[in-house]
Amino acid sequence: MKARELFMVLLLATNITSSVAFLDVIVALISRILHQEGDDLLQFNPIRLKDDLSKSLYGQHIVSEVVLKSVTSFMTDKNPNKPLVLSFHGTAGTGKNHVSKIIAKNLYKNGEKSTHFHMFISQYHFPHKEYVNIYSALLKQWIRGNVSSFPRSMFIFDEMDKMPPQLINTLKPFLDYNSQVDGVSFNKAMFIFLSNAGGSLIVDTALEFWKKGNDRNDLWMNSNDLENKLALHVFNDETSGFLYSSILDHHLVDHYVPFLPLELKHVRQCVKAEMVHLNITVDEDLADKVARDMVFYPEKEKVFAVKGCKSVRQKLVLYQE
Numbered sequence: 322m323k324a325r326e327l328f329m330v331l332l333l334a335t336n337i338t339s340s341v342a343f344l345d346v347i348v349a350l351i352s353r354i355l356h357q358e359g360d361d362l363l364q365f366n367p368i369r370l371k372d373d374l375s376k377s378l379y380g381q382h383i384v385s386e387v388v389l390k391s392v393t394s395f396m397t398d399k400n401p402n403k404p405l406v407l408s409f410h411g412t413a414g415t416g417k418n419h420v421s422k423i424i425a426k427n428l429y430k431n432g433e434k435s436t437h438f439h440m441f442i443s444q445y446h447f448p449h450k451e452y453v454n455i456y457s458a459l460l461k462q463w464i465r466g467n468v469s470s471f472p473r474s475m476f477i478f479d480e481m482d483k484m485p486p487q488l489i490n491t492l493k494p495f496l497d498y499n500s501q502v503d504g505v506s507f508n509k510a511m512f513i514f515l516s517n518a519g520g521s522l523i524v525d526t527a528l529e530f531w532k533k534g535n536d537r538n539d540l541w542m543n544s545n546d547l548e549n550k551l552a553l554h555v556f557n558d559e560t561s562g563f564l565y566s567s568i569l570d571h572h573l574v575d576h577y578v579p580f581l582p583l584e585l586k587h588v589r590q591c592v593k594a595e596m597v598h599l600n601i602t603v604d605e606d607l608a609d610k611v612a613r614d615m616v617f618y619p620e621k622e623k624v625f626a627v628k629g630c631k632s633v634r635q636k637l638v639l640y641q642e
């Protein structure tokens with residue numbers, strides 16, 4: 322059984338009891354079951370991560386650079402002084418989940434299927450606002466239990482902007498410098514937040530760059546103060562759970578990573594990757610046709626794919642004989 326299924330069992334248990342002590346026992350039991358499956362941590366190899374990023378991530382030179390440097394420095398440090406905390410931002414289908422899985426593949430033998438890879442999707446795992454206290458208690462126990470059994474655990478929070486601020490604040494003690502919660506150190510754990518928050522700011526910056534005729538590859542974290550603006554934008558967004566959380570005030574996020582909107586040539590690369598995946602002979606003309614069939618914006622310039630590389634496989638199968 323996978324970690325996320327066991328977490329769902331735990332959520333169900335909250336319907337039966339609201340006793341945190343009892344839930345603690347269940348978490349401890351579940352952690353034991355999970356960790357019986359063994360340690361599948363790989364010997365970290367930065368060359369392999371670099372290779373994976375350059376071969377299977379398209380149009381995201383900023384992401385490649387930041388992820389490679391930050392993950393390498395973190396994984397090769399025997400005594401990190403804080404957990405690695407990355408916040409991925411960008412519009413749909415630009416590769417946020419994809420990159421999390423590439424990192425997992427480089428950390429664990431079983432990649433995203435490893436029992437040490439924990440993925441939470443806000444609206445799926447924490448759907449009811451009225452249960453936020455219980456979710457908070459569970460999440461705390463879950464993170465503490467798993468990191469105490471396996472320090473190099475990885476936690477991904479998808480739709481982070483839709484997470485209630487109280488739940489985001491639950492994470493705070495785990496993200497800090499030399500944090501210890503009930504005697505457990507979190508310095509070797511990795512936390513990655515995924516969200517569409519700040520997506521419009523990234524698109525506006527990329528579009529402005531494009532309109533000036535600049536090369537996309539010259540756009541960096543510090544171009545137009547992109548990373549700082551992104552952090553401010555994300556935490557001032559009225560619709561985002563980040564707004565009322567105290568993670569920003571405490572500077573606990575190591576990097577705000579902008580995922581640029583994808584252009585036609587990147588979508589074409591995604592179609593070709595899907596052809597390989599589906600065991601279809603790679604056909605440049607067909608890849609071009611499928612990519613052009615996606616919707617692009619803005620209305621006039623049609624530079625960026627609305628859904629990025631999402632649904633590319635579904636489009637491709639429509640063209641098959």
Ligand SMILES: Nc1ncnc2c1ncn2[C@@H]1O[C@H](COP(=O)(O)OP(=O)(O)OP(=O)(O)O)[C@@H](O)[C@H]1O
Nearest residue numbers: 377378379412413414415416417418419591630631
């Ligand atoms: N930059 C990219 N390079 C290569 N493949 C990509 C890229 N972006 C997306 N893809 C492909 O598209 C699929 C969907 O992308 P992914 O789930 O990573 O998007 P996302 O940014 O997490 O979107 P959302 O915000 O909607 O969750 C991936 O599984 C991957 O196959």
